[in-house]
Amino acid sequence: MTENKIATIKDVAREAGVSIATVSRVINKSPKAGKASIQSVQSAMKLLGYRPNANARALVNKNSHTIGVLVNDIADPFFGSLIKAVDQVARENNKHLLIGNGYHNATDEREAIELLINSCRKSLIIHAKALTSEELIGFAKEVPGLVLINRYIPEIADRCIAFDNFKGAYMATEFLIQNGHKHIAFINSNHQIDDSFERKAGYLQALKDHNYPSPDNYIVAVDVNDEGGKAGMIELLSKNIPISAVLAYNDFIAAGVLFALEENNIAVPEQISLIGFDNGLISRYVHPKLTTINYPIEIMAKQATLLSLKLAKNEEYTPDTRIFSPTLVKRMSVGKCNLKD
Template sequence: MATIKDVAKEAGVSVATTSRVINNAPHTSETAIKAVKAAMAKLGYRPNANARALVSKSTNTIGVLVNDVSAPFFGTMVKAIDTIANQHEKQLLIGSGYHDAVKERNAINLLINSRCESLVIHSKGLDDQELIGLANEIPGLVIINRIVPQIASRCIALDNRKGSYLATEYLIRHGHKHIGYLCSSHDIEDARDRKAGYLEALKDHGLEANEEYIEYGEPDELGGEYAMTNLLSKNLPVTAVATYNDYMAAGCLAVLHENNLRIPEDISVIGFDDGDIARYVHPKLTTIRYPIQVMAEQAAKLSLQLANEKKDATQARMYMPTLVRRLSVGTAPL
């Protein structure tokens, strides 16, 4: 296997010049660059990535922490970050934290030890103080889907409470007074905020909030089936259901179809996120759009800017949810 000394000898230049060419150092002559690259090609020399990282103190990578890389929501997030990475000739390193502090910490440490100067972190397990410490250590760290007040300029998030409020209010405006809610069983800020938005909308419109109308499940299709089955079994006069996300809504729709309930004639359903599934269930799902693609792209850009010591705005970027009207919500039955 060829070494850097072999390349230098073949190119007729010093080892130092060869090293500068390999590491794209400035002030290197075109003649030397062409000679070294030709020698590398002839000898089949491939620079060692770890050695280059030691010289430059960085790698050509962006680190990304997600909850679960297999979840479609996070697939969209990663794809958006990868788009920005490709534009800057970067590669991604991805870790899954599963909303668990230990797993998140281990994944972040691995990304840091891999010399990722840019990090986009979706963390629900670590507390604010630990994230503040990480942000102080890594200038290019950006947090997505969470606001940590002390490092707000490094945070990009959605107003989840407002989104759930909009969803519930939309049902109320269609005449619904008995509105159920399918809530995520995960003890994270998103779940608490979305439930709070549902309760706030009921209160603001003079409707009584009743814990009996709320059921919990995993934030996926099976969790939606489980929660909706439990809600139906109570035999409450529910005419509409708001859900934590589109996947719970899809499970909810399946249970309603199995029980011969028409949507939206007998019962209306509204989701949250506007993931791909919302357009392919029957009927097509009215939902709240979570602009994760735009947010993830912005997070990646900010992370790269901060890693390059280009200071940005001093306040958090809070994105606003919007209503997407489709076919799963109708007027309350008489």
């Protein structure tokens, strides 16, 4: 380091071989900083002559005007709706957003949260599916305004805004059963996350409660997009099993199902009924318009943001709802069963 160059936090991180977020934790004496990290960072600071200064303190004040948001993938319209809702509340409170992608991967989620903590410090809205509950509890202890959305952890229940995925899939399956369907397939997400587990469980429980069989060959797991839905439907058709209805993990998968059925001259809902999940924008513009399960992500995101801002200020706030319930949106893709047993 030359004499006329002032060391920065980036220089310290590079010298210590750690992330900027780790350096920040050491400087701020966070309990998340491990002994080895503390030792290497302190050694690097001493070697480089780095001292936390007025600029660093000014950054802390600046960070009080930001809200961090972690989503799976910003390119997914579902998470675009989440971010837009958070931004609306943020703007009303003179805040700006910083956004990270986690891609349902533990390493990506962890690194994104650490960077958001370093940048935002007080308010975080976290959609994390791959990290353990223990890690998220630890982050919640470090950040006063950390709120989990679409996840429920009993130990930090007051920081959670969640959705009843089980009930949604149960409701969708039961609606198909009420329309006379017995041979109901389920095209699930191939992500190993609680949403896919809970929706599968709801589907199976509805079949069980109505004394209908639930053979494994009626369930496939695919990528969570229209191409995945198309591939899943083709896989089901290739099995040559009787199918009168399909429940899709989300509306984009359902759109792919529609495409596959159209290619094979199978009419919806006359020959196969179809129900989606989420009530995203696409559900209203495919043909036929999708019957689906409404997932009130915008309302949930606004509640989560208000809760985060109140917690960051150490103010009392009780959300109207902590676990949101699904509702059925009836359109044109479900009809009475015409398949003979």
